[in-house]
Amino acid sequence: MTADGNQATATDFRPRRSVLYMPGANERALEKAKGLPADALILDLEDAVAPAAKEAARERVCALAAEGAYGHREVIIRVNGRDTSWHADDLRAAAKAGPDAVLVPKVSSADEVHAIEADLVAAGAPERTKIWAMVETPIAMLRALEIAAASPRLAVLVMGTNDLANELRAEHVPGRAPLLPGLGLCLLAARAAGKAIIDGVYNDVRNAEGFAAECQQGRELGFDGKTLIHPGQVEPCNEAFSPSDKQLTEATEIVRAFEEAVAEGRGVVTVNGRMIENLHVDNARRLLAVDAAIAELAAAR
Missing domain, CATH: 3.20.20.60 (Phosphoenolpyruvate-binding domains)
Incomplete structure (x- = not known):
């Protein structure tokens, strides 16, 4: 964020x-x-x-x-x-x-x-x-x-x-x-x-x-x-210093689960048995944005 x-x-x-x-x-x-x-x-x-x-x-x-x-x-x-x-x-x-x-x-x-x-x-x-x-x-x-x-x-x-x-x-x-x-x-x-x-x-x-x-x-x-x-x-x-594939997969799962929970009006979000808070969502979005920026830079070279 x-x-x-x-x-x-x-x-x-x-x-x-x-x-x-x-x-x-x-x-x-x-x-x-x-x-x-x-x-x-x-x-x-x-x-x-x-x-x-x-x-x-x-x-x-x-x-x-x-x-x-x-x-x-x-x-x-x-x-x-x-x-x-x-x-x-x-x-x-x-x-x-x-x-x-x-x-x-x-x-x-x-x-x-x-x-x-x-x-x-x-x-x-x-x-x-x-x-x-x-x-x-x-x-x-x-x-x-x-x-x-x-x-x-x-x-x-x-x-x-x-x-x-x-x-x-x-x-x-x-x-x-x-x-x-x-x-x-x-x-x-x-x-x-x-x-x-x-x-x-x-x-x-x-x-x-x-x-x-x-x-x-x-x-x-x-x-x-x-x-x-x-x-x-x-x-x-x-x-x-790049996000790993594992981190990106987990980040994608966290953001998707959070957005589904918001759409359904649920207040509790879990991913792979772990309770997800706003700070986890913020960090997941940050990792995905960093990965997108790295891809953008590589494509521009």
């Missing part, structure tokens, strides 16, 4: 199962991305680009975003941080290019969100260009709700788990126990503010089993998808 109580539809959801970072200085990789089944692409001007290549990467990335080179995939430009000499030029160029969103690293307060929004407006960014905020520091974890609720233009929180682990002096371990408090705080904030939230990257691209386990953990926790650093991670990530 939507916030106003209406039944959700496919257009209410934008799949963000797989969100792949693409280095803005790598022309070959940027070209290859046009054929990848990622739901969203982050064209990166920050970590993946050496200082000497920043300006050329900015020009290349913004040109690709402006021309709609990636079809129906969501396109996000990650600018350099507000504490760098490249930030202002990155933001102005991104605003002019008009991507789906601008991703800003190390956002730590509502004031920073307001400043980013003001800069985008001043630079003439179209209304469709949203703000994605990377939350990757201890102070950002503690201010997650403040950040998430700062502006309607802020659409997505992105977990920066590598930087968070570094600042916590934590180890990268299976199960991510050191990071779970921060992940939980940000998930709570995103859901309270009605925003999407994307899990952090998995570093060992050769460890398919470990990656699958972390995708499963992220989905179970409630993340909408995961940021990725290698094209080989895209398809398993899409599978992990």
Whole structure:
């Protein structure tokens, strides 16, 4: 269901199962991305680009975003941080290019969100260009709700788990126990503010089993998808964050049983011996709408 109580539809959801970072200085990789089944692409001007290549990467990335080179995939430009000499030029160029969103690293307060929004407006960014905020520091974890609720233009929180682990002096371990408090705080904030939230990257691209386990953990926790650093991670990530056939079958049964009960004036609904409440119906409709949106995106590629 939507916030106003209406039944959700496919257009209410934008799949963000797989969100792949693409280095803005790598022309070959940027070209290859046009054929990848990622739901969203982050064209990166920050970590993946050496200082000497920043300006050329900015020009290349913004040109690709402006021309709609990636079809129906969501396109996000990650600018350099507000504490760098490249930030202002990155933001102005991104605003002019008009991507789906601008991703800003190390956002730590509502004031920073307001400043980013003001800069985008001043630079003439179209209304469709949203703000994605990377939350990757201890102070950002503690201010997650403040950040998430700062502006309607802020659409997505992105977990920066590598930087968070570094600042916590934590180890990268299976199960991510050191990071779970921060992940939980940000998930709570995103859901309270009605925003999407994307899990952090998995570093060992050769460890398919470990990656699958972390995708499963992220989905179970409630993340909408995961940021990725290698094209080989895209398809398993899409599978992990898509509703399963079993879930979709059950969701269809729940919605059908509920609608039949309403039509017959019955107040009690059971499916496979289980009592069904409104929250189960809402979740079933959400899963079906997500599946429809995924099918819509796949058909548009």
